[in-house]
Amino acid sequence: MNIIFLGAPGAGKGTQAEIVSEKFAIPTVSTGNIIRAALKNGTEMGLKAKSYIDAGLLVPDDVVIGIIRERLAEDDCKNGFILDGFPRTIPQAEALEEMGVVIDKVVDIDVADEAIVARLSGRRVCKSCGSSYHIDYKKPAVDGVCDVCGGELIQRADDAPETVLNRLHVYHEQTEPLKSYYASKEKLVTVKGQEKVADTTALTLRALEEQA
C-alpha cells in the first residue's frame, strides 16, 4: 500500500507514519528527515536547503522532487511506502503522478492551529535517529534519551515559536490545497488528531482499514 500522511507541521503525522510503517512493514519516507540528515552531513543539497528550513519556508519543489524520485526507486519501496511530509505543494503531487506513482490513500491528520503551537513547543526529537517525542504526550522512558537508539533528545531549531507561525502560514497557503486535490480523486481520509497518540493511532488504523 502506498500512503501519504498530510497535516500541519506538528499534527503528529510523523509519529503516525512511524507506527503504521512498523505495522504494515513498509518504509516511511520523510523528506524532512532526509533534508536534516543532508544538513548534518554538510552535503550540497543540505546547504541549499538550510536557509529555507531556518526561515520556516518550503525547500524548492525541484529539490524535494529529486529527493523523492531517488528514494522511491530504492528496493525497500517496492512493496509500498509511507510518505511523511511529501507532497507539500500541488506541483509536488503532480510530479508524483508523472513518476507513475499510484497512491492508495491520503490520511489527513487534522489538528487546530492553537493546539499545533502547543504541540510543537513541547516536541523533542532524537539528534541521532530523528524519532519524535513530546514532553507531555509522548515521553521517553528516560528523560532526554531516545527509546529507539539511546540518542540525545533536542528541540528542533524550526520549532521556535516565530518559525512555527511561519510554517503554519506556509501550510495553509501551499499544502492545505492538497486536501481538495486528493478528495477529488477520492483518496482522502480525515483523522481528527487526539491528545493521546494511541487514540489517534486507533482512528488512523480504522481509516486505513475501512477504505482499503
Ligand code: AMP
Ligand atoms: P518536516 O520535518 O516535515 O516538518 O520538514 C522540515 C522542513 O523541511 C520544512 O519546514 C521544509 O523547510 C522542509 N521540507 C520538508 N519536506 C518538504 C517538502 N515536501 N517540500 C518542501 N520543503 C520540505
